[in-house]
Amino acid sequence: xxFRAVINRNTVFFFVVTLAxxxxxxxxxxxxxDYSPLNTDNISFMPGRVTEVVSDLTEIDxxxxxxxxxxxxxxxxxxxxxxxxxxxRNTLSIDHSVYVTKGQKIVVYLDQHPGESSYFATVQSYExxxxxxxxxxxxxxxxxxxxxxxxxxxxxGLIFTFVVIIFLLIPLIIRGAxxxxxxxxxxxxxxxxxxISTLGFTKKTCVSILGTGIGVVFCCVFFVLVSNxxxxxxxxxxxxxxxxxxxxxTNIKVGDFLFVGILISSLGAVLDVSVSVASSVSELSxxxxxxxxxxxxxxxxxxxxxxxxxxxxxxxMAFVGAFFVTLIMFRIYHFQFFQLINLNEISIExxxxxxxxxxxILCAPVTAFIAARMYGGKSVKKKPVRS
Numbered sequence: 001x002x003f004r005a006v007i008n009r010n011t012v013f014f015f016v017v018t019l020a021x022x023x024x025x026x027x028x029x030x031x032x033x034d035y036s037p038l039n040t041d042n043i044s045f046m047p048g049r050v051t052e053v054v055s056d057l058t059e060i061d062x063x064x065x066x067x068x069x070x071x072x073x074x075x076x077x078x079x080x081x082x083x084x085x086x087x088x089r090n091t092l093s094i095d096h097s098v099y100v101t102k103g104q105k106i107v108v109y110l111d112q113h114p115g116e117s118s119y120f121a122t123v124q125s126y127e128x129x130x131x132x133x134x135x136x137x138x139x140x141x142x143x144x145x146x147x148x149x150x151x152x153x154x155x156x157g158l159i160f161t162f163v164v165i166i167f168l169l170i171p172l173i174i175r176g177a178x179x180x181x182x183x184x185x186x187x188x189x190x191x192x193x194x195x196i197s198t199l200g201f202t203k204k205t206c207v208s209i210l211g212t213g214i215g216v217v218f219c220c221v222f223f224v225l226v227s228n229x230x231x232x233x234x235x236x237x238x239x240x241x242x243x244x245x246x247x248x249x250t251n252i253k254v255g256d257f258l259f260v261g262i263l264i265s266s267l268g269a270v271l272d273v274s275v276s277v278a279s280s281v282s283e284l285s286x287x288x289x290x291x292x293x294x295x296x297x298x299x300x301x302x303x304x305x306x307x308x309x310x311x312x313x314x315x316x317m318a319f320v321g322a323f324f325v326t327l328i329m330f331r332i333y334h335f336q337f338f339q340l341i342n343l344n345e346i347s348i349e350x351x352x353x354x355x356x357x358x359x360x361i362l363c364a365p366v367t368a369f370i371a372a373r374m375y376g377g378k379s380v381k382k383k384p385v386r387s
Contacts, residue, residue, distance in 0.1 A: 020160075048107075049104070050102055050104050052073040053072055057069045069092065071090075072088045074086055088123060107123070108121055153197045187216060188216070190267070191213060207371045208367070211367030212271050220263070234255035236348065258348070262351065269357075269359075269360045270360045292376045293373060316357060
């Protein structure tokens with residue numbers, strides 16, 4: 001009995017998903033396609049530590065940035081050349097102001113052909129690996145401290161989502177898998193694993209999975225409708241010139257990248273709305289067992305309206321914020337409104353905003369309906385009072 005109490009379905013679920021995460025990471029690190037648009041055999045990026053600043057010919061400009069030149073001696077910290085000290089020239093400009101001091105860790109750009117003694121080395125950037133890992137660890141600790149056990153389970157779902165996108169979705173697309181159907185399949189896996197990780201095997205989880213899944217379908221429908229209305233395809237993205245060259249030399253289907261990107265960006269908002277509505281209806285049902293379908297649905301809709309009002313506004317503002325610098329540039333260069341509103345970049349941002357926002361708006365009533373159906377059947381009928 002004790003053994004069965006320990007080995008329950010939650011334990012099995014987390015064990016299986018952990019094995020899947022390990023397998024995806026191993027697959028993601030395996031070699032991909034051999035094609036590369038650039039010959040990078042002689043180029044490497046290595047971590048290094050500044051052992052000496054030989055000369056510092058820099059000054060601070062009116063923006064508070066260092067400009068000029070530094071000559072450095074840097075000890076390489078990894079690879080076959082670990083421990084070797086090389087001379088590095090660091091040129092600082094307004095868009096590359098990486099000012100370093102003795103003992104600081106940096107990323108070294110090294111260009112050296114095999115068998116040759118001459119090389120070119122410069123500072124690529126600050127070495128931020130430790131800082132990035134620290135920030136991630138602090139975020140997960142904060143999530144666990146405030147969310148408790150639920151926070152830890154949510155962190156597990158986040159890790160799974162990250163691994164699926166980075167180590168499975170992207171490598172498979174690079175190897176020629178169809179991006180549309182692959183992304184749809186993996187997104188439904190992300191939905192199921194993330195929600196089960198956070199909410200467990202409950203009726204609320206089932207409602208949230210169904211609501212989120214239908215919301216994703218809505219996003220696909222709105223993407224097709226809006227993209228056709230605005231005459232936007234995956235070949236209208238800014239990086240298409242480089243991507244076409246890649247497509248011509250590989251099996252990668254770059255025309256579907258826009259769809260995949262919008263689908264992934266909308267998933268979080270749709271998931272949030274679905275879980276919020278499902279949780280609210282679940283709590284109402286637990287508080288008052290006598291509530292039937294109509295009462296639960298009306299309550300779910302009232303809660304859903306408040307949620308979509310806030311979430312839709314947040315989603316639109318997030319897209320505007322990401323496009324804010326570009327909008328300022330358009331204004332500086334005196335783009336006419338008629339010219340601006342018809343640019344591909346504006347249409348793509350509008351497509352992303354409308355598809356995502358419309359999906360989460362329709363996700364709320366759908367989730368409320370499903371939750372009311374599932375929880376409304378448990379309503380207790382009051383017995384008539386005999387006089």
